[in-house]
Amino acid sequence: MKNRKLTLAAMTAIAPLALTACGGGGGSASSSGEVESLSVVDYYNNEPDKTLVQEAIDRCATELGVTIERETVPGKDLIQKVLQRASSQTMPDVLMLDNPDVQEIAATGGLSPLSDYDVDTSGFAQGMLDAATYEGEVYGLAPTANTLGIFYNPELLGAAGVEPPTTWDELKAAAEQLTEGDQYGIAFSAIATYEGSWQFLPFMWSNGGEETDLTSPEVAEALALWKDLVDSGSASEAVINWSQADVKDQFVAGKAAMMVNGPWQIPALQENPDVKFASVQIPVNEEGQTSIAPLGGEVWTVPVTGDDAKQAKSAEFVECMSNDENQLALAEARYTVPTKTALAEEYVAKVPEMESFTEQVANARSRTGQLGEEWPEAATVIYNAIQLALTGKAEPAEAFEQASAG
Numbered sequence: 001m002k003n004r005k006l007t008l009a010a011m012t013a014i015a016p017l018a019l020t021a022c023g024g025g026g027g028s029a030s031s032s033g034e035v036e037s038l039s040v041v042d043y044y045n046n047e048p049d050k051t052l053v054q055e056a057i058d059r060c061a062t063e064l065g066v067t068i069e070r071e072t073v074p075g076k077d078l079i080q081k082v083l084q085r086a087s088s089q090t091m092p093d094v095l096m097l098d099n100p101d102v103q104e105i106a107a108t109g110g111l112s113p114l115s116d117y118d119v120d121t122s123g124f125a126q127g128m129l130d131a132a133t134y135e136g137e138v139y140g141l142a143p144t145a146n147t148l149g150i151f152y153n154p155e156l157l158g159a160a161g162v163e164p165p166t167t168w169d170e171l172k173a174a175a176e177q178l179t180e181g182d183q184y185g186i187a188f189s190a191i192a193t194y195e196g197s198w199q200f201l202p203f204m205w206s207n208g209g210e211e212t213d214l215t216s217p218e219v220a221e222a223l224a225l226w227k228d229l230v231d232s233g234s235a236s237e238a239v240i241n242w243s244q245a246d247v248k249d250q251f252v253a254g255k256a257a258m259m260v261n262g263p264w265q266i267p268a269l270q271e272n273p274d275v276k277f278a279s280v281q282i283p284v285n286e287e288g289q290t291s292i293a294p295l296g297g298e299v300w301t302v303p304v305t306g307d308d309a310k311q312a313k314s315a316e317f318v319e320c321m322s323n324d325e326n327q328l329a330l331a332e333a334r335y336t337v338p339t340k341t342a343l344a345e346e347y348v349a350k351v352p353e354m355e356s357f358t359e360q361v362a363n364a365r366s367r368t369g370q371l372g373e374e375w376p377e378a379a380t381v382i383y384n385a386i387q388l389a390l391t392g393k394a395e396p397a398e399a400f401e402q403a404s405a406g
Contacts, residue, residue, distance in 0.1 A: 117315035131366035
């Protein structure tokens with residue numbers, strides 16, 4: 001996290017250079033001022049996502065009458081790549097960012113607000129708009145989103161006479177009943193990274209806990225739930241080392257009857273015909289509470305390059321990437337959820353296995369909605385507190401205070 005913060009601080013100093021760049025994007029414009037090409041940078045460098053996103057890019061290129069010069073970089077390298085390009089005044093015309101990064105980059109002055117181009121942002125899931133908003137301005141749009149839910153093996157639950165859980169008490173009872181031999185009732189990722197924090201948020205938020213007060217009883221109750229699951233043997237002690245991919249592997253191997261995970265795992269689950277799965281929303285502490293999970297997904301933005309014509313055309317491209325056709329096509333192909341709420345019914349009719357995740361996205365929240373660029377610090381406190389509690393070094397009620405002081 002320290003290196004990441006230094007990078008963003010350096011970008012703040014460098015960003016004004018980008019503001020003075022003339023035609024900073026890698027594309028070209030004709031002498032009449034008509035934009036002929038746009039440069040795009042994203043991190044979809046792995047298949048099948050790279051090709052699926054390319055299809056959406058191609059549709060927009062055709063619609064706008066431009067050619068696209070696309071560069072894909074690994075996600076872990078994207079921020080550094082942006083920093084380098086800002087320094088050399090070669091920012092791309094269109095930049096895709098992971099949604100928690102948008103506010104941090106917008107704060108540098110390196111992005112252009114969509115209101116400058118009259119882009120229509122109505123009808124989008126509020127949580128994703130919150131993620132793309134900085135100081136009251138929306139800086140990008142996301143075609144689709146993802147989130148977390150509970151996957152379960154319906155055959156195992158049926159054999160045990162267990163219903164998919166909707167409350168914490170039901171979750172604990174189901175997990176206990178489904179634990180036998182080398183099979184745990186539930187698996188989740190409590191690793192000491194942002195993944196661990198991401199997986200904890202639904203339990204914290206649904207119980208009324210807030211990242212603005214991590215020492216509240218509501219947050220401690222959510223951590224106590226996780227500790228109870230581990231201490232009772234319903235979840236493995238190894239959850240403190242498991243990534244979300246590891247959790248999926250446990251489920252596929254039949255070593256977990258339920259798991260906390262996201263719809264991006266569905267293709268891998270479908271590769272194993274012997275693995276049966278269904279999903280429900282994250283359980284709440286008490287009936288009547290709303291299940292609230294974090295929003296994942298990528299936001300397409302317009303960097304400030306100094307070329308007004310190209311920035312305007314880039315805004316059209318960003319709007320096109322999130323039109324109804326692209327939202328439905330990308331969501332269906334990638335097991336993500338359209339961010340326009342009016343598309344939910346049509347989408348679920350096409351992809352019924354995404355019903356619970358689509359419902360979850362409707363109430364999902366942005367990780368940066370309250371803390372903005374300070375979110376990474378809170379995320380670090382969260383995963384450190386989880387580690388303290390699950391390894392017995394602190395009780396849930398004290399773990400967050402101890403992690404904050406560390």
